[in-house]
Amino acid sequence: MSEPASAPAQPAAPLALEEAQRRLVWMAPALPIDHRASAECAGFYLAHPVTARRSQPEAPLSAMDGYALRAADLPGPWRVVGESAAGHPFAGAVASGEAVRISTGAVVPEGADMVLMQEDARREGDRLVLTGTPPTPPAAHVRAAGMDFLADAPLLAPGTRIGPAQIALAIAAGHAYLRVRRPVRLAIIDCGDELAAPGKPLGPHQIPSSNGAMLAAMAAALPVEVTRIGPVPDRLDDLVAALDQAAGADVVVTSGGASVGDHDLVRPALAALGVTLDFWRVAIKPGKPLLVGRRVRAASREGAAPQVVLGLPGNPASAFVTGFLFLLPLLRAALGAAEPLPRTIPARLAQDMAAGGGRTEFLRARYDGGVVTLDPLQDSGAITSLARANALVVRQARAPAAPAGTQVAAYLLESGGIA
Known part of the structure; x- marks a missing residue:
């Protein structure tokens, strides 16, 4: 600031x-600023940007269980020459007329540019024949290298709140630790x-x-x-x-x-x-x-x-x-939040709202499906209406009376007003 x-x-x-x-x-x-294990940063805000230290994925991967082969060899048949499993890639390259059994998440072997789903093929020993429809385009079931992010790409800006997805992204990008404020x-x-x-x-x-x-x-x-x-x-x-x-x-x-x-x-x-x-x-x-x-x-x-x-x-x-x-x-x-203030969302009144007084008011309400129902008990000493509420409706100072159906601004309480 x-x-x-x-x-x-x-x-x-x-x-x-x-x-x-x-x-x-x-x-x-x-x-x-602390250096904290990424897995322990839920709820914190980034103090420094996160840039990818690696590409994701670093090699083409299969998105399906099936067979890796050359699209130019369609409609087959092919000879199955090996297997590529997740964490255990096929050691060689795929030549014309060859296919490699492949599982989801496994590296697509060199020479192959298509994954044929196992439901669209029949294997007879080492012989593979086409029984269904090939993917369109041919690489539809291949996750290209760098599909998610490339090395050195900016991923998360300072002030970003760290949630489960941000933790996963930071770790996948090569960051075992993150810089956050204590x-x-x-x-x-x-x-x-x-x-x-x-x-x-x-x-x-x-x-x-x-x-x-x-x-x-x-x-x-x-x-x-x-x-x-x-x-x-x-x-x-x-x-x-x-x-x-x-x-x-x-x-x-x-x-x-x-x-x-x-x-x-x-x-x-x-x-x-x-x-x-x-x-x-x-x-x-x-x-x-x-x-x-x-x-x-x-x-x-x-x-x-x-x-x-x-x-x-x-x-x-x-x-x-x-x-x-x-x-x-x-x-x-x-804590370093880029956007520390709560934000309102639009909602429609379920009932008439009286005119406002000389100050901006925050009325306890229930929000459901875009509609807010004002609680009848708005006394500042009342806790029951506070416990019933999941939203605060904003009534501006000296606002005119508003009929049911009028759009108003409301804060959602369960998220702290932060999307």
Whole structure:
């Protein structure tokens, strides 16, 4: 990411979503690069391009079980002179009137330019006769040398997410190891006097602390090393101590305490630790009181790049939406993703949608076959509708009411919004 000419000034009004995401992605910490076994790179992003070190295949291969022969000798008959099996090529060359028994994946012998499928031939001892239709064109069942890729060909660009197919391609291209950024060290802190650790007895004034587990599960699809801290009570000293405990993390996420109430102490705690506030409040619903800052760490600590701190709202739907729109893109950017931001897909409303308010809204919905059904329960404190949803429908600020059938933009949740 190219750095702006100067650090942007803190806005007086809430930032638009796109501007807030741009600034956050720019702040992503630069992580050290690891050499990791290709087979262990699932979920990482390439830090360097992958170029083929060999051709695939390096010699013509048969795509069928049958017989390798010369097309010029059609319609036969032929004399079978040997066999080419996968990993055990025929040692000689095929002369006119000769055929070699060949199996799928075996090297096509020198001199042969056609593979006749075994279903189209009959063998009588060493004699082979045509019984069916030869392939058209003659080389239809031959995988040419370099069909998949040639040596020195560019295969994968930096920033590509590595999945099963990318692992197979890299290994086939001769790369036993790949260069990727090391996993992100992520600390998640639950804040609030009302929170109790899961499984603990609850008073009437308490609720189980669930946001931290939710955010950790959201991040689990990426290469992250998560440290959970809390729940931390609404006392400045305790919150400062929790944030200091997370000093070795690349990214710190707090849940709750980022608003403007008397007991919202995340900002004062960050200020006490010298965290520079980059922006606070984003014009979205749910999730307006989002806080983002940076903490310069002592050079003696491993990785002296500034730590990025995200203060997320405490309501579960707000924490989820801001985690989806901000935490996951930040983690992807730190890991070197070429496209860290989630992308919307088009969908059609199953029912009427009311007009939008003054902020861009993200409505919980079910996506099925290109149609989205809005959940009737959109309160930011509701978890049931969050659990039912597999999509977020975007309702732009001050958007007019939309009838059923209107096309809208939606984020798919199960993929993290990444295709």
